[in-house]
Amino acid sequence: xxxxxxxxxxVNQTNxxxxxxxxxNDKMVMVEVRGVKFPxxxxxxxxxxxxxxxxxxxxxxxxxxxxxxxxxxxxxxxTQRVIDGVWITFIPLSVSDEFGDDIVTxxxxxxxxxxxxxxxxxxxxNYLGETDFELVNLQIHAFEDIYLHDVxxxxxxxxxxxxxxxxxxxxxxxxxxxxxxxxxxxPKQVFTRIQEMRKKGEATISYKLFDTYPARPYxxxxxxxxxxxxxxxxxxxxxxxxxxxxxPAKSEIDLHIEKLTPDWESLSNLExxxxxxxxxxxxxxxxxAHRLPWFIVIHGVGTGKLRDEIHELLKVRxxxxxxxxxxxxxxxxxxxxIYFQY
Numbered sequence: 001x002x003x004x005x006x007x008x009x010x011v012n013q014t015n016x017x018x019x020x021x022x023x024x025n026d027k028m029v030m031v032e033v034r035g036v037k038f039p040x041x042x043x044x045x046x047x048x049x050x051x052x053x054x055x056x057x058x059x060x061x062x063x064x065x066x067x068x069x070x071x072x073x074x075x076x077x078x079t080q081r082v083i084d085g086v087w088i089t090f091i092p093l094s095v096s097d098e099f100g101d102d103i104v105t106x107x108x109x110x111x112x113x114x115x116x117x118x119x120x121x122x123x124x125x126n127y128l129g130e131t132d133f134e135l136v137n138l139q140i141h142a143f144e145d146i147y148l149h150d151v152x153x154x155x156x157x158x159x160x161x162x163x164x165x166x167x168x169x170x171x172x173x174x175x176x177x178x179x180x181x182x183x184x185x186x187p188k189q190v191f192t193r194i195q196e197m198r199k200k201g202e203a204t205i206s207y208k209l210f211d212t213y214p215a216r217p218y219x220x221x222x223x224x225x226x227x228x229x230x231x232x233x234x235x236x237x238x239x240x241x242x243x244x245x246x247x248p249a250k251s252e253i254d255l256h257i258e259k260l261t262p263d264w265e266s267l268s269n270l271e272x273x274x275x276x277x278x279x280x281x282x283x284x285x286x287x288x289a290h291r292l293p294w295f296i297v298i299h300g301v302g303t304g305k306l307r308d309e310i311h312e313l314l315k316v317r318x319x320x321x322x323x324x325x326x327x328x329x330x331x332x333x334x335x336x337x338i339y340f341q342y
Contacts, residue, residue, distance in 0.1 A: 002042050003020045003042060004023075005022065005023060006020065007019070007020045007047070008047070008048050009031060009045040009047065010045065010046050011033065011040065011044065011045060012044055012045065016034070017048050018031045018032055018033035018034070019031070024039055024093055024108070025094055026095075026096070027043075028040065028042065028203060029045070037145070038203075039091055039203040041203075081114070081116075082114060083114060083115050083116060084208075085114060085115065085209070085211040085212070086112070086115060086208070087114065087206045087209060088109065088110070088111060088164075088206070088209055089109075089110045089112050089204050089205070089206040090107040090108065090109060090110075090205050090206070091107065091110070092104045092106075092107055092153075092197075093107070093108060104153045104191075106150045106151065106152055106153055107151045107153060107190075108150055109148040109149055109150070109151055110145050110147050110148060110204075111140055111164075112145040113140045113141070113142060113144050113145065115142060116142045117168065117169075118142055118168070118169035118170065119139070119168060119213070120137065120138070120139055120167045120168070121138055121166045121167070122136045122137070122138070122164070123135040123136075123138065123148060123162075123163070124162075124163045124164075125151070125160060125161070125163075126163060126333075127160055128159055129301050129333045130327075131327060133149060135148065139169060141169070153190075156185055156186070156187040157187055159184070160184070161182055161183070162183045162184075163181075163182040164180065164181045164182065164209060165178060165179070165324075166178070166179045166180075166181065168213065173216065176214045176315060177320075177321070178323075179210070179213060179315065180311055180315075181209040181210050183207050193205045214315060248286075249283070249286040249289070249290035250283050250295075251287070251294065251295060251296065252296040252297075253279065253295075253298065255276045255280060255300075255306065256298070257272045257275065260276065260279055273305065273306060273309065276306055277306075277310070280310055281313070283295070283297075284297075284317070284338075287338075287340070288319055288340060291340075292340065293340060294337060294338060294339045294340065295337075295340070296331075296336070296337055296338070297336050297338065298334060298335045299334060299335065299336065300334045301333055307325065310336060311325070314336075314338065319340050319341060320339075320340065320341075321340055321341035322339050323336055323337060323339065324336065
């Protein structure tokens, strides 16, 4: 290997000096230049000593005196950062086989924040519904990237799901309290992306998790003149007695379709999903109306479509303090726990 960790190097294209901070493989290293870390091929780097030696003059020219008025004012170099969301990035690590072909063995996983907002986050890697790796209570600041861990390439055959739960480092009453994002990878898709990456001479493949952190939803409530309604013949009830006439709430609802209708076998997938979501919203509203502290919805694992639809609804429903789809001894990953705030 031409370079070792700690070596000072020069980037040939930009003529900037940096330091090798990690060895990726026999063709690539991780370089840090003025606080910015990025992967680079070794043939794009050189040692700075030859550059310094060739620049050194045996008899340096005599410096001409300059007065303070003659010195031009230094202009600050303006670098504009591009804001384009939060990304999960993979650096493929490869070895050469006996035929000289590069074989990908691992993926280095990074979280890249290209926004001007800092986040707290929890990260989970699931295989076939089981959590294999987890990081909690981490922080990522604006325009920062964080190394998470390495994933064996062969593990992509086990349906990996890279899941994140974000919240703001600096709370904002106009922004959502939590935001979930996830990525499902398939080996064939990743292999195709790696081939495209190599053709372009790039070092990473990236997937966007979200563009902007979502806003907190607001519900505009019209102001009603109850006196005019009563004069118009409408009966006005005491709001404190409304719960007495409501259907009882349930702290747990099972949305498996066979629990909801006996004729489910004749229904299409779209009709089944509509019944499940309608039932969920009904008992969600009842749980809030009866001021339950928490509510569990059993959606099963399956393809994850019902779970994802419910999570999207929860992100915009008022009164949801938080929700989580963590492992539960009774339901596995087939249920979501919802906690309310009143």
